[in-house]
Amino acid sequence: MKQRDDAPEIEPFKGPAGGWGSVRSLAEILPRERVGPTAVAQLARQNKPEGFACVSCAWAKPAKPLPFEFCEEGGKATAWELTSLRTTPEFFREHTLTDLRGWTDYELEQNGRLTHPLRYDAATDKYVGCSWDEAFDSIAAELKAIEPKAAVFYASGRASLETSYMWALMARMYGNQNLPDSSNMCHESTSVGLKAAIGEPVGTCRLEDFEHTDAIFFFGQNVGSNAPRMLHPLRDARKRGCEIVVFNPLRERGLERFTDPQNPREMLMRDETRIATQYHQVRAGGDIAAMTGMCKFLVEWDDAAKASGGEAVLDWPFLDQHCHGVDTFLDAMRAASWDDIVAESGLDKWAIEQAARVYARAKAVMGIYGMGLTQHVKGVDNVRMIVNLLLLRGNIGKPGAGPSPVRGHSNVQGQRTVGITEKTELAPVEKLKEIYGFDPPTEKGLDTIETCRGIIDGSVRAFLGLGGNFIRAVADTGPIEAAWHKLRLSVQIATKLNRNHLFTGEVTYLLPCLGRIERDEQASGPQSVTIEDSTSCIHGSIGRVDPASEHLMSEPAIVGAIAERLLPPNPAAPWSEWVGDYSKVRDAIEATYPEKFKDFNARMWTPGGFWKGNKAAERVWQTETGKAEFHVPETLSATGFDDADGRFRLMTLRSNDQFNTTVYGYHDRFRGIKGTRDVLLMNQEDIRANGLKEGQRVALSTDVEDGIERRLDGLLVTPYDIPRGCLGAYYPEANVLIPLEHHADESHVLAAKSVPVRIVA
Incomplete structure (x- = not known):
């Protein structure tokens, strides 16, 4: 049952997202879960009209699905649910709960269906x-x-x-x-931040916006592991010339290169699509600073254009008609210090300028983000800052534009x-x-x-x-x-x-x-259910498999x-x-x-889902002022703590072989880690500066004085392309290090993407 290895393999992964690696990963889990042919056949129904909605992520289901409308992660989730392994009462006659607490998360769930x-x-x-x-x-x-x-x-x-x-x-x-x-x-920071800024607690974009956008800006979202089906519209957008600018502490393969497993030519020729046109490795918690730098450039360019009689950079008709708090925000951007922006973001001024130039020339911009923005003490400010950026050029309420938070569970x-x-x-x-x-x-x-x-x-x-x-x-x-x-x-x-x-x-x-995915028979016959995806579309779902x-x-x-x-x-x-x-x-x-569910039963099987509506997408702002609200962040850092000698910013991460707390195996393919989850990702210079060696076992302790000792032992020092002063370790194991009171202001989301820790050698 165990997949752990006494000698874990850690070697950089050189391939793209998708491709043969994705096919092999899915092929490995099917026999491990002992999934029979009938169950495997269900994959053809996944995310299809009259089929079942994926039990993992909440990414959108297209009206015209691909032949296989599931990704590697979704296929693993289906295999995990349709496993023929069983956890029966006999199992519990052999094991006390005290004994079972010594099992890993993988071992517990791998025992099968209750x-x-x-x-x-x-x-x-x-x-x-x-x-x-x-x-x-x-x-x-x-x-x-x-x-x-x-x-x-x-x-x-x-x-x-x-x-x-x-x-x-x-x-x-x-x-x-x-x-x-x-x-x-995870996304309560979105619900609070978007609601305050635009009057709706959810994003405004839909799947068709990918066909109309000129530029996509990513913040703190790992599409390759967390929502791989999004790679298809990203690939299509990129091929027609859309620019994709990424701000993320780690270089995630899904945002770098992608080979479409459903494209025979790409698979045979091993062709790849380059996804990101710019990739900026911002420090954990440094997104407010990076976005402030972009906004500062835009405001200063607009000021210069106004002074010279040139074409405006900001969308003033939109700002005048639809926005509140504009002047206060613009003044704050003018006053922001470049030294502070560069120091907190970890990016040089030139890099931020290149991103701002892409934004300035794009006619329609989507802002896609994940928990890399929401899971900080200033997570709500992060969300509101991305709205500020979009508002400056009217990028909410028109085709191909708007905020698009990527939700996790289905x-x-x-x-x-x-x-x-x-x-x-x-x-x-x-x-x-x-x-x-x-x-x-x-x-x-x-x-x-x-x-x-x-x-x-x-x-x-x-x-x-x-x-x-x-x-x-x-x-x-x-x-x-x-x-x-x-x-x-x-x-x-x-x-x-x-x-x-x-x-x-x-x-x-x-x-x-x-x-x-299982057949649900009730008094009136087979039953179906409904779910809502990240883009506010409602889908029907019906199971056909015999119950476990x-x-x-x-x-x-x-x-x-x-x-x-x-x-x-x-x-x-x-x-x-x-x-x-x-x-x-x-x-x-x-x-x-x-209003949201008119003719619910009649519309639930609409291909692509039926949209529940979004007033902000229509430029109707359900805020106190009746306008979209600009917000000046209190600080350039989202971490909620100051830097100090020996203090690192820990980010908790998900493996390519897991979904939320569910661990499918011990192979984080994109990061080249196999056979273990006990790793500590570190910048090579930080390893040398702290007198450590690759492969050394260390512990982390939380750098908070509240009377509670928090420690995670046995982590393998692993060199990785990560900003200096930042560390990465797997969730949920690293949650022992997060103090309960280390959470986002206003939203109470646990601040798992910047935890103050120290290394104990």
């Missing part, structure tokens, strides 16, 4: 089989016995719109909106759309009151950071997890693991065993559910069964009817959100 509902038995420290009725009755009884505000209803990003709507409604009818989700860990954006939020202003409170005849809570609920605080101090008494691996994904893993036993009730709805399941409350249930076990229940069925036992009868919320026919849940969603 097959039966399970209850934790403290006397034996083992999970034992139980009936579904026993589990549901006990969960409802425990929830009724505590104060509702002491319960948390967490949701990972893969649950469908139908399940998510039911989950959020159940929580509010129960009496709270403690509805944190995985967005709190429906994380959609969950927020249908009510999974702790914020009253984002919940349809009046509609819920009108439709269901109850008074929804209006007190702000707990987000992820506040949930973790409550678990540690004991004020959170119940945690219900709709998927995910919460303990592994959050900051301060050690203290959270140590405090989990304080919970009275812990419930996890999951497809596979993960580390969170090994930490228990006084009463603990592990409830196995159907996967999205006859004892599994669907996520909507599990939520409906708990709700029926927990809540008083309400004719307006017929949980059993909803479970019997998911189209009725979609009717309820449409009634609650009539």
